[in-house]
Amino acid sequence: MTQIASSPDQVVAQRYRDPAPTAPAGWNPVLQVLHEHRSVRRYLSDPVPDAVLRLLVSAAQSAPTSSNLQVWSVIAVRDPERKARLAALAGDQEHIRQAPVLLVWTADLARLRGLAAERAVPLDGADYLESSYVAFLDAALAAQNAVVAAESLGLGTVYIGAIRNNPEQVAAELSLPPGVFAVVGLVVGTPDPSEDARVKPRLPQAAVLHEETYDASGQSAHVAEYETRIAEFYAEQQLDHSWTDRVLSRLGSAAALKGRDRLRDQLTAQGFPLH
């Protein structure tokens, strides 16, 4: 369990770097863990015991799943050499090598396709774009429950979206059959306390929460306010930062997607026709 290091209003305030809109009602240890999330990018080599891994997966399976389809699976990679090869495929991120476990969350239509084949019945609905979203969403909900569970146990995590940079090689490395696609990686391990990973401020709540209907007015002001706050966050780490520069560069071109501009073809090749 994460230690309660600060008062509830401080915990919410640090997420926005602003006094919370109102004092939090009914604060509890779950809200504390959720709000104290930070991505950890430096790990100790301590192993994650099997019993803990299974607890993360039972938490993941406790997440909602669309129509109880359960169209996801997770692959736990602990072999240092396989982990290093996956790191090389996923943006060469050192923390993948450093941490003891990489969980690869997959969209998995293969299980249901297998059942349909056994009964010789069609499963045409699985071939639509919609079903890929259902499987990606199922995998995301499960993974996020695992993140929350891990953090409640004092472990650190960071998602690896770069697992989608080279899907063919990742599928080969993990022996993924057709109908199974690596959605996102998740590094899990004991945070190296020397990193001092911090709670990153987010956009003001008014930028993302709309009442009754979507209201685009005010976004410029919200973003301007955010630039001040996130600049302060990075300045504390002796770094310059403009969120706008960064996000516009991140999505500025096909090349900036680092191979993920080919995702449509790669999914099709891996058994997701995306009709």
Added chain:
Amino acid sequence: MTQIASSPDQVVAQRYRDPAPTAPAGWNPVLQVLHEHRSVRRYLSDPVPDAVLRLLVSAAQSAPTSSNLQVWSVIAVRDPERKARLAALAGDQEHIRQAPVLLVWTADLARLRGLAAERAVPLDGADYLESSYVAFLDAALAAQNAVVAAESLGLGTVYIGAIRNNPEQVAAELSLPPGVFAVVGLVVGTPDPSEDARVKPRLPQAAVLHEETYDASGQSAHVAEYETRIAEFYAEQQLDHSWTDRVLSRLGSAAALKGRDRLRDQLTAQGFPLH
């Protein structure tokens, strides 16, 4: 905070209807809330206070987001008439009318498109299929944190995937601009204790957790085992159930997708070119 009604091993066991693989290590209130999740489909009319809604959203914003892009927004619908119209569009689910709030989680590329337009720079990366998955995943991670936060406060929730049945009408109802798409709805409210919502068993952990590489062998046996357990769960409610029948029917045909077979065209029309 949910009351601790049963011992940790009982809580994990009810998720699988099987003794847990090992006794849970380091049980805590977060793991308890995660494992006790159930979907609630009958609600009291008690309002969800503003302070609570804001806490759910700050929990949602505390979730990881790909490259800090924050490409999601949420619309809180409390107006009974709008909620009723959305219910009619989303599979006519009575609990959408009954509960005080429907949160509509959206993939939101409009914020970044607006910033790019202000600076007159390209945002070509946003036009790729990959960026739609990033936005759907961002929305899912945020929504799931809100689910966990709500349940920690004793509230009930249920996701509404059927919000994707009629995307054009939903976009019109919520005034969604191009680049904003309703990914999933989430009903939030006080559970009606008369429903007796139960923890639904999931596939055996061995069906979804793979070690090092994907292993398709054994899926038939895992599913057979699951059929026994989920049949028992439904039999307690005087219902017959075959999971295999149900999932094969749910994805058996384009028609079974209830309009979501048109998702590709609808996303394109709403400003997601899906290159």
